[in-house]
Amino acid sequence: MTKPTPFKVGQAYDSFAELLDQLWGENLHHGYWDDPPGDLTLEEATTRLTDKLAGLLTVKPGDHLLDIGCGIGEPAIRLAAAHDITGVGISIAEGQVERANNRAGAAGLAERLSFRVADAMDLPFPDESFDIVWALESLHHMPDRWHVIRQAARVLRPGGRLAIGDFLLRRVDGVPSDASSVDLVRMGALKLVELDEYRSHLREAGLVPEAAEDVSDRTRPSWGKAAERFEALREQALQHIGAEQFETTLSRFRQFDDEPAVGYVLLAARKP
Ligand SMILES: C[S@@+](CC[C@H](N)C(=O)[O-])C[C@H]1O[C@@H](n2cnc3c(N)ncnc32)[C@H](O)[C@@H]1O
Incomplete structure (x- = not known):
């Protein structure tokens, strides 16, 4: 693989939209739980991750936002509802874009x-x-995340800020790992990078890394919760995917949960 x-990524998001909603x-991103995690639902925890990433930025009235990989628009809608900003979101999935525009309209933000x-x-x-x-949890899909980061640097005004939430490759007990217990990583469908490599690519793109928070331990419960929910959705899921794909997807959720080298990072950088 x-x-x-x-x-293909866009097609997949649109064809599984109903399932993804449930x-x-x-x-459409990880959740953030405190330590101890408390009883936050997946929905509450994913909203918290949006707020955590926003907390790494200074958002000023009148700012113009670009959301790369906007899903059904919720993160940008939350940002625009909280701040006097304008914005545009892009997705490769047509159905998501239609829903995001409808949702922005319903929120009075059109x-x-x-x-x-x-x-x-x-x-x-x-x-x-x-x-x-x-770019909240979209860069891992890109054929070349560093190319997208260079594009982001291009469209930013001087003084502009880049906010990223992305998968992270972590060392386990100080030892580098390739996270190959996760089959999507082993097969090359998901490329993970260590934090230092991330920072050096941000610098090469002409950006100044300003904040980097390894939140892996706070986001890890996402996979166990998603696996639980996916199992409960078995009957509905089987109307969209075959039994084999169902089991493969479930085992992938568990692999993410079990592999300590797969983490999550929130990053902020500035264009000088
Ligand atoms: C995991 S979802 C995250 C969605 C949203 N950021 C959120 O947090 O709810 C990944 C998003 O990236 C988008 N995406 C993937 N590849 C893309 C590409 N090449 N160009 C634009 N959007 C892309 C997908 O369509 C989807 O909206």
Whole structure:
């Protein structure tokens, strides 16, 4: 298995939309739990992750936001509802874009927030047109995340900020790992990088890394919760996927839960 093309990624998100809604809710990203985790639901915890990432940024009135890989729009809607900003979100999945625009309208934000289909590998925006570029759990899908980061740097205005939530490759007891117990990693469908490599690519793109929070221990419960929920959705899931794919997906959730080398990072960088 190699990395699916952006087109295939978009198709997959749209064809499993109903299932994804029931599995993850409005946010298609990890949740964030405290230590001890308490009884936050997956929905509450995913909203907290959005807030944690936003907390790494200074959002100013009038800022113009680009959300790369916007899902059904929830993170950008939450940001725009909390701050006097404008924004545009992009996704490679057409159905997500339609829903995100409808959801922004329902939230009374249509004049400030819009969504469109675009491939992040080829951002259709002029240089220096955004104050904030936000990529929450989308870069791992990209054929080349460093290319997207260079694109993000291009469209940021001087003084603009980049916020990223992404998978992370961690050392276990100080020893480098390749996380090969996770079959998506072993097969090349998911590429993970260590924090130092991340920081050096941000610098190469002309950005100054400002914050990096390894939140792996706070996000890890996501996989166990998702596995539990997926099992409970077995009957509905089997209407969309075969029994074999169901078992493979479930075992992948468990692999993420069990592999300590797979982590999660929140990053912020600034364009000088
Ligand atoms: C895990 S979801 C995260 C969605 C959203 N950021 C959230 O937190 O709810 C990944 C998103 O990245 C988008 N995506 C993947 N590859 C893309 C590409 N090449 N260009 C634009 N969007 C892409 C998917 O369509 C999806 O919306």
